[in-house]
Amino acid sequence: MTATQPAPAAPEAAQGPILEVRDLHVHFGARRGKGPTAKAVDGVDLQVQPGEIVALAGESGCGKTTLARSILGLVEPTSGQVLYRGKPLGRGTAALKPYRREVQLVLQDPTGALNPRQSVYESVAEGLRIHGVKGDEETLVADALARSGLRPPRRFFLAYPHELSGGQRQRVVIAGALALEPSMLVADEPVSSLDASVRGEILALLLGLVRDLGLSILVVTHDLGLAWNIADRLAVMYLGRIVEQGPTETVLANPRHPYTRALLSVVPEVHHLETQILSGEPPDPTRVPPGCRFHPRCPALASGEAARAGVDDRCRNEAVPILRGVAEHHAACFLTDESVKKESERRPRTRGSHAEGLQ
Amino acid sequence: MAATSTRTFRPSAGQRRLGAKLIGAALSLAFVLVFNFFLFRVLPGDPAKNLTRNRLVPAEQVEVLRESFGLGKPLPQQFAQYVRDTLSGDLGISYKFRRPVSEVIAERIWPTVLLLGLSTLLSTAIGLWIGIRGAWRRNSVFDRVSLGASLALYAMPEFWLGIMLLIAFGVGVGPLPGLFPTGGLSSPDTELASLAGVADVARHLFLPCLTLTLAYIAEYALVMRSSLLDELTEDYLTTARAKGLRDALVLRRHAVPNALLPTTTLIFLNLGFIVSGAITIETVYSWPGLGLLSYEALRTPDYPLLQGVFLLFSAAVIIANLIADLLYAYLDPRVRTG
Numbered sequence: 001m002t003a004t005q006p007a008p009a010a011p012e013a014a015q016g017p018i019l020e021v022r023d024l025h026v027h028f029g030a031r032r033g034k035g036p037t038a039k040a041v042d043g044v045d046l047q048v049q050p051g052e053i054v055a056l057a058g059e060s061g062c063g064k065t066t067l068a069r070s071i072l073g074l075v076e077p078t079s080g081q082v083l084y085r086g087k088p089l090g091r092g093t094a095a096l097k098p099y100r101r102e103v104q105l106v107l108q109d110p111t112g113a114l115n116p117r118q119s120v121y122e123s124v125a126e127g128l129r130i131h132g133v134k135g136d137e138e139t140l141v142a143d144a145l146a147r148s149g150l151r152p153p154r155r156f157f158l159a160y161p162h163e164l165s166g167g168q169r170q171r172v173v174i175a176g177a178l179a180l181e182p183s184m185l186v187a188d189e190p191v192s193s194l195d196a197s198v199r200g201e202i203l204a205l206l207l208g209l210v211r212d213l214g215l216s217i218l219v220v221t222h223d224l225g226l227a228w229n230i231a232d233r234l235a236v237m238y239l240g241r242i243v244e245q246g247p248t249e250t251v252l253a254n255p256r257h258p259y260t261r262a263l264l265s266v267v268p269e270v271h272h273l274e275t276q277i278l279s280g281e282p283p284d285p286t287r288v289p290p291g292c293r294f295h296p297r298c299p300a301l302a303s304g305e306a307a308r309a310g311v312d313d314r315c316r317n318e319a320v321p322i323l324r325g326v327a328e329h330h331a332a333c334f335l336t337d338e339s340v341k342k343e344s345e346r347r348p349r350t351r352g353s354h355a356e357g358l359q
Numbered sequence: 360m361a362a363t364s365t366r367t368f369r370p371s372a373g374q375r376r377l378g379a380k381l382i383g384a385a386l387s388l389a390f391v392l393v394f395n396f397f398l399f400r401v402l403p404g405d406p407a408k409n410l411t412r413n414r415l416v417p418a419e420q421v422e423v424l425r426e427s428f429g430l431g432k433p434l435p436q437q438f439a440q441y442v443r444d445t446l447s448g449d450l451g452i453s454y455k456f457r458r459p460v461s462e463v464i465a466e467r468i469w470p471t472v473l474l475l476g477l478s479t480l481l482s483t484a485i486g487l488w489i490g491i492r493g494a495w496r497r498n499s500v501f502d503r504v505s506l507g508a509s510l511a512l513y514a515m516p517e518f519w520l521g522i523m524l525l526i527a528f529g530v531g532v533g534p535l536p537g538l539f540p541t542g543g544l545s546s547p548d549t550e551l552a553s554l555a556g557v558a559d560v561a562r563h564l565f566l567p568c569l570t571l572t573l574a575y576i577a578e579y580a581l582v583m584r585s586s587l588l589d590e591l592t593e594d595y596l597t598t599a600r601a602k603g604l605r606d607a608l609v610l611r612r613h614a615v616p617n618a619l620l621p622t623t624t625l626i627f628l629n630l631g632f633i634v635s636g637a638i639t640i641e642t643v644y645s646w647p648g649l650g651l652l653s654y655e656a657l658r659t660p661d662y663p664l665l666q667g668v669f670l671l672f673s674a675a676v677i678i679a680n681l682i683a684d685l686l687y688a689y690l691d692p693r694v695r696t697g
Contacts, residue, residue: 072601093605100603112594115613116693127602160692173598180602 016086017047018184018216019071019103020325024080026063026070036286040066041077042240045325048184053210053217055227055248057263058237061283067237068188068220072105101131104177108189110169114161120145120172121157127180144179148172149205167198174205184216185209192223203230224267228252233327236260239283239293241322246329256331258300291316292334306335376688384681391673396441399665406430406454406659428454428662441666450670451663455656460667464649468671470544471641471648475633478568482575483626489576490583490622491615494591505580512577518639521570525643529566539566542645567644571637575629582625587618620691627683631676 026041040063048054058064069075071082073089073096082089084103090096104127107113114123124141127133133140145153148171161169170190177185190206191199207230209215221227227234227248234252235245236259244257255261255273265273278297289296295315298306306312311334320332331337370378407425425431429440444451450460489509493502512520531537540563545551549559590596591614599609634649641650649668656664688694 069597074597074601093603097603100601105598105601107594107598109594113598115595115599115617117617117691119692126599126604130603162693176598176602 015050017083017325018050018085019046019048019218020083020086021046021067021071022081022083022325023322024067024070024082025078026066026075027078038285039240039288040285041070042285042288043322044080044237044240044242045322046235046242046245047325047327048216048218049327050183050216051210051214052233053206053219053231054233054235055219055221055231056235056237056242057221057224057227059263059283060222061285062237063240063285064220064222064237065188068186068218071218072103072186073099097131101127101180102182103184103186104180104182106170106173106177106185106187106190109193110166110173111161111193113173114169116161118160119157120150120159120161120164123161123172124176124179127176131180133180140179141175144175145172147178147209148175149201150175165198166194167201170194170198170202171205174202174209178209178213182215184218186218186220188220189222190219191226192221206230224252224263225269228267228269236263239288240285241293241320241332243294243323243333244329244331245323245325247327250329254329256329256336257294257333258298258335259294260331262299291318292320292332300335309335311335373688377685380681380684384677387677388674391670391677392442392445395666395669395673396438398669399660399662400434402657402660404660406661409659410454445666445670450667453656453664454661455659455664456661460663463652463664464667464671467647467649467652469648470646471634471637471650474564474567474571474641474646474648475630475637477564478571478575479626479630479633481568481572483579485572486576486579487583487619487622489580491587491610491618493580494584494587494618495610497588502584506584509577509580512573513581515574517570517574518643520574521567521640521643524566524570539563544647563646567640567646570640570643571633575633578629579622579626583618583622586621587614590614590618593617616690620687623690624683624687627679627686631679634672634675 021044024041024044025039028038028040042063044063044067046054046056046067056064056067066075070077073082073091076091084099089099118126121141124144125137128137128140141157142153145151145156150156150168150171156164156168156172161172164172174185185206187206191202194202203226206217206219210217219227219231224234231248233245234248235242236251236257237243238259244251244255244260251260252264252270255264259278261273262276262278264270265276276299278299283293283297292298292315295301298315300306301312301315306315314334318334320334323330323332405425406428407421407430411421411424422431429437432440441451448461450464452458453460453463456463489505493499493505496502525541526532527535528538529541540546542563544563545556545559546563549556551557551560593614596609596613599613600606604612637646637648638650638653640646641648642654645651649671653665653668653672655661656668
């Protein structure tokens, strides 16, 4: 599924996205082929423009981390493509190596992300050595540390992770990424293991990197408040699919998908939505429901709102088309999104809908 | 690990740690020294009677023998004598061999060092290799077979394994002749300092060494496998892989060195215990080392010899512990400053 419509009102779009995910599926088979398949990522389109911060939000288990890992080539997709600057990713460590210099990973827990037996210097220099970066290693490491806010950098060279605070450790992880002068960061819950007081500092650091170095960042988070603070664009994921995406302000001010609304209604700072606690079974990627994958828990369907609009049959039985990775506001919902309504009328059965309908 | 010393002696954290460990080790050794004396005197049996058994020796003569061992004196006096002698480096005269204990031990230590040294090297190398391979290719055929075999070997008492191997390969089963000698260090009338002599010792060494190696391979393989499996879930491996490091290097540079930490401790702790563990194997194979010597000494009971041998065994355990501690601090920066 290619984005056929040009993305309007995005000045960078002229150069094309730096990262593009097309119809990505990542399924995990049960051991030795027995048992059900878990569809962790089940058809995702996503674009990240140069210099843009995109937040990928969703509950735990929605597939957001798997998506991030397959974007980094750590998990091989079952089908679909990840494109970096328009070129599909290679397979295998050797083919991925140039890409892995350009796109760097920042993990949730900096304590685990650093080898406890390596000094700060060793950790930061590792990437430089893997990629055989030319130049004075000490200077490069010092620069990366300083840019990550560890100053004076040389004082940290011989420190070990256990001697640093959580925030400092995360800065070391970020320095390890920056040392390679990447064009993009994929940050998986970059602040959720940190103290509230340190969170702001790390977020400010990330924002500064976008401003000063023109980095693009894909932030994976379960925290809509965090997305609100830093992201230009927001994609909400539910059970392996992106159910709503668009500019952060628009999505949060006017959420269309009932799932986004429910998530947003429990954010403490949000007062304009009535609090909705989702009921029903938690999503299970081995048993994706037919029709709209959110319908068993959907408050709009339960309250009869969907029935009044005459879409309840479609919610239960018709597969919702995959949202395109374009910039404008979209939601994968028959009830609230005009374009989805229209598109599915034009093409009542999209790819994958037969299989899903049979489940 | 110790920091550079300054001119006015102010011990660094590392030096203080080293000092504390050394004092601890010395205290343990002192405790063993005291304990050994009383432990063996509780054993049943009278050395003078046992040594003269089946011989026509008048009772007065036995009494003279007992006096010559110093056993006629009251216990506190014996104890004071023992502590004084041991601290001055005199382990006493063996009742059974009528020679200084230190001489007897010096003669019998080399077969044990040879047997234990070789089996420790082999079991460590093979066990770690199996553990690493099993964890890396988890659930592969190799992993499943080696895990099953390791668990079976781990559950077997080593002396029983020794007897089984002795029956199968020493004595021979059915039409199968005994391939290896059933005991001893060498065949009679072999010149040890010749090529044939070395080959002969190697043939004698094979079965006891195989037994001990098998017994310890299993343990090392299991521990290495589980600690590497733990390590493989760590995020820093993902970081390294995401930076473009090849899987083989992720394993070699990051996962294995860190997973080796618990295994190193285990190997050194075992090194101490394996010395005493050799008692049963040396007895099964009549291997003339310290293990067999202590078995012989126990039957008398030859107090000075037992005290000497057990002091050596305990020292081995304590020193191995000390090395494990210090090595761990060297290998793991978290211990150093923690």
